[in-house]
Amino acid sequence: MDVEAIRVRDLVRDVVTEVAPEELPLVAGLAGFDDAGAVRRLGGRDRRRETLGFGLGEAAALVTPVVWLAVDQAAQRIVGTWMDNGITRTGTALRRLFRRPVSEPVVIPPLTREQLALVRESVLTMAAQRGLEAERAAVIADAVVTRLVLVETEADGTPELPGSDTPDGPERPDRPDEL
Numbered sequence: 001m002d003v004e005a006i007r008v009r010d011l012v013r014d015v016v017t018e019v020a021p022e023e024l025p026l027v028a029g030l031a032g033f034d035d036a037g038a039v040r041r042l043g044g045r046d047r048r049r050e051t052l053g054f055g056l057g058e059a060a061a062l063v064t065p066v067v068w069l070a071v072d073q074a075a076q077r078i079v080g081t082w083m084d085n086g087i088t089r090t091g092t093a094l095r096r097l098f099r100r101p102v103s104e105p106v107v108i109p110p111l112t113r114e115q116l117a118l119v120r121e122s123v124l125t126m127a128a129q130r131g132l133e134a135e136r137a138a139v140i141a142d143a144v145v146t147r148l149v150l151v152e153t154e155a156d157g158t159p160e161l162p163g164s165d166t167p168d169g170p171e172r173p174d175r176p177d178e179l
Helices: 008-019 021-030 035-043 063-079 085-098 113-129 134-156
Strands: none
Touching: 008 021, 008 035, 008 063, 008 134, 021 035, 021 063, 035 063, 063 113, 063 134, 113 134
């Protein structure tokens, strides 16, 4: 993974840790799937193997599907990596054949202000579709955008907090008395 980019699954984990830590077992459970498989499961299109008689569709107010689906959707639009149906079918066939993920993780590069606004709007829209309250949706959307901005800040070498060291920054004294 590039320093200036973040994988969707890492962003989801970071945001869920911040706004809904009780959902971390769900995020951990999705770690065994590739990104396309996780999106299928969270989107409710993969119902054939539900052994409990219910699925994520019944848990519509979860944060994890909102963040993952919205960010994945926005990343696909921004990066322009919508896959051709033939490629998707081939990837699905290979997954079935080898019983393991074959797709590359979705990665979000540094974004412009307009693209960050698109991601925020995507999260708000997905949250509304999933039945989250507007106030809760705004908190989630803000957490997603904040994390994306922090990734860009880290990539630029700008310290996250005043006084933090950066690998490429000027040498700083080890002790305050050396100032």
